[in-house]
Amino acid sequence: MRSGSGGGDMKSFFRQQKAHAAAGSVKPTGGVSKKASQPRHHQKPVAQAVPDLADDPRRRIDEEEEERERMGREFDMDMRYGPCLGVTRAQRWRRAAALGLAPPHAVIAVCSDDQPCLWEGRV
């Protein structure tokens, strides 16, 4: 099960351990969060000179998922669309559209109908 806690780095850190445990030292796809990548989990050399071909599709899927997560999180945290707790992302997006706030279309494409917000169940 994917861990959902903390910022983007922690996510890639864990995923790193599980998916790439065998492959080893691939640099995390750190575009996820604006914080600088934490150096603590990387004493290993940065970015392999030749990327492993077998990892490519997996990495792309992971990148896409991270991108989706990031968009979802940014949408949740945006104050203009109101509180995020208690409604699913799709409902909040539709509410924002109905109120005329023009939320980005990319978000509704990636969230399924019953996906709750980031803080659901934790606050």
Added chain:
Amino acid sequence: MERKQAEYSSLDERYAIQGEKYQGQQYSHIYYTRLHHMRNLLHPLVTAWKPHLPVTTVLGLEEGKDCIIVGTLYKHMKLKPSILDEYSKERSAIPLVKPHNFMHPDDHLILEDESGRVTLAGAIPPAAYVTGTVVALHGKETSAGNFLVEDVLEAGLPPQHTLPSINEDKYVVFLSGLSVGSDTFNPLQFQLLIDHITGHLGDENDQTIASNIVRVVVAGNSVHISPRFFNGQTVASKDQSRIAEPIKELDIMLTQLVASLPMDIMPGSNDPANFSLPQQPLHRCLFSGASTYNTFSSCSNPHQFELDGVRFIGTSGQNIDDLYKYSDAKDKLEFMERTLRWRHLAPTAPNSLGCYPYTDKDPFLVESCPHVYFIGNQDKYETRLLEGMEKQRVRLICIPRFSDSGVAVMLNLRNLECSTLSFSTSLDA
């Protein structure tokens, strides 16, 4: 003799909770939609009011700079009962007897928007405002961190459709607080009223007047079920039929009324309906006799409808009674006027008035000004014709409790004039 008819259309769809699905959400969403909606209304009004001043958010306030902020008011009240007082260690500080009005000279107002809150001081009297109102304020931030208010802008009366011209006298009768089943209920008085309205009473003149009545609206608290059945203990089987007796009696009497003319019945705080606003219509199975007639109409509280083009909005009184507990005005009509100026029927919901936690709308917002605004279950009959800035005219009506006063209110649709129907059964003049 034929009774006059009027075209009726109910505008209650916004109060129906059937389609809502509760997912465990809290009340932040209803406040958000309320602020969003009211802010969109206030922004153009603000530019017309003081065009040279910038509009900022609370977080963007700069000390000493004159500006305008828009947000929801929160009134911090010392005496407001809080559930947490039960757990407080210093029980003696809180009075055991709850006062009827929770105002205190130390109450202060706070303005809140999405970015933050700021305490208010200056030309904004806390006694006139309640939590949940959205206003625009002109002022500046002081060094103490408060916002010193110079001027307040409320949304004002909403735009109104023109009153249609009706050539003949058509009357609507308003009733409230029948309290069938209580000690103060006098069945003879209610029967007199029914006989008068249905034309069984009086000579031809009286019958002519009665034939001009096109509708009866019963605004809440029609039954009174003895509180001893509500203390949490199981009801003995011999008492179980006693609980339903007031409703059955009401049904019998309403059947006579409904056989003669259309009627709307709204739930009130004492009726067998849900507690939080908007109260859903009383179920048809409670009125096994009256609901067989198509003139019987069970409506929500608040209730909005249109009769021959004249728009009505009314409640059973809970919204104004709550304002009375948390703010001050010279009479109930002034509270009603304020709710129209704030464009919100129940600004204290959900703070101190029970309300459904809507996620995407606030059904109590008043979008178009009604021609008639009525509230039920009041202490005495009061009425006034309110005039707005854009020539809106609203008839405000406070309907007294029938069981206490024997008074019903009659409104003429042609000119929005109000009079009373008073019934007395005491033998001494």
